[in-house]
Amino acid sequence: MKSIIFLCLFATSFLSYSQSNTVKLTRAYISLKEYKKKYNKPLTANDSLNFLIKNNDTLVLLKDYEKPKGTSVTYIPKDSIFLRHYSYSAFRLKDIDSLDKQQKMYYWKQPIKIYFAENISKSVKKDFLKFASDISNPIDSLSIQKVNKIEDSNFVIFSNEDYNFEPRIKENGTDYYISWNGNNQIYKGAVKINKTLFFNDILFLNALKEYFLRSLGHFNLSKYLDCNSYFSNCYSKDKTFSSMDKELLKYHYSYGICKGTDYETFMNQHKRAKEVLEKTGRKMNFIHPY
Structure with missing residues (x-):
């Protein structure tokens, strides 16, 4: 051999x-x-x-x-155009041609175990878990599952109406927060959505999907991708998990x-x-x- x-x-x-x-x-x-x-x-x-x-x-x-x-x-070969888009998001570069050599990439090594706080609606839970399943099923090394007890979780989804599970997110903010070890492996995370701004289930769910995806690799949102992409920094109420989004996430976890x-x-x-x-x-x- x-x-x-x-x-x-x-x-x-x-x-x-x-x-x-x-x-x-x-x-x-x-x-x-x-x-x-x-x-x-x-x-x-x-x-x-x-x-x-x-x-x-x-x-x-x-x-x-x-x-x-x-x-x-x-080794999985990729063309230079894809690598530029991937590197911009995964390494949080200043621009697509950046030479920020020391920027790191982050990823989940262990399964993501999600706990939903009390004030997350059943409809949002159901639709989000379907979304999480759709994006993770094609990727062997990315596992996302729901747990019923906070002590069994390593990821919390909550709103401003819930207990403040992650005080490092601003009180009235909508954001995500992750922690990683010395090997740049993420081991803990949270997403908080402000219901005052995202006041119905559709708005809440769309924001949750976007911030959760970013938490899967501390991804930079890109000004170089189509506005409907979840990896794009352009606002759209019609975000879809595009073929480029799929390829970027799958490659990150390959x-x-x-x-x-x-x-x-x-x-x-x-x-x-x-x-x-x-x-x-x-x-x-x-x-x-x-």
Whole structure:
């Protein structure tokens, strides 16, 4: 079996060979340029005996290389136009051509367990849960479910007429609030809707959908998308979960790219993966260790 392996978090790529999936140690090669950068030591005569020339690149054998543990997922190539739209929203860039290299992406690793506060109508609950099911069912790594007890939840939906479950949202505000860990994984969230402004179920539900979607990745609303898109910052009473919205959310929760990275790492990974695909015809595998 031949594969290109990219270990998430450590940002190191290898051309590796193994006899079977059960073999712990595998023969792995790294480019000469990357070897010098990674190990910062001179090559010996014995090292040069293990060189491999591949598509005009000189590769160095890593002795006793241990294959990283984790889930291996094949790289998902995307065109530059989609990546610009995705990056603008997911990394909260200042504009679509921004070079804000250190901006981070955020995502839910664990299932989202929603508790509805007392003053959320049955109609809103029913319609919102259908919406949540529609957007999450096509995505294996995004799970959204309702719970009946606050202590079982990690996400609360409430209004200004309910107990203030999230005091960091302004008293009369309509907004969402999320918390994340050191791996940029969201573990807690809330949406608060002000019924004074969104005074009927239709208005309330539309606002709830928009703020909830934003909470799924701390997404930036975009001025570059159609006004009816939920990812657009343009007001519309006829928001629909568009094909672009579906693609953006599905891609965000796919594992064909490393998760929780900064913008610079994200774009460098795509550049490297596309180079490998063009040179070798093989897609890189991203290994997610957690």
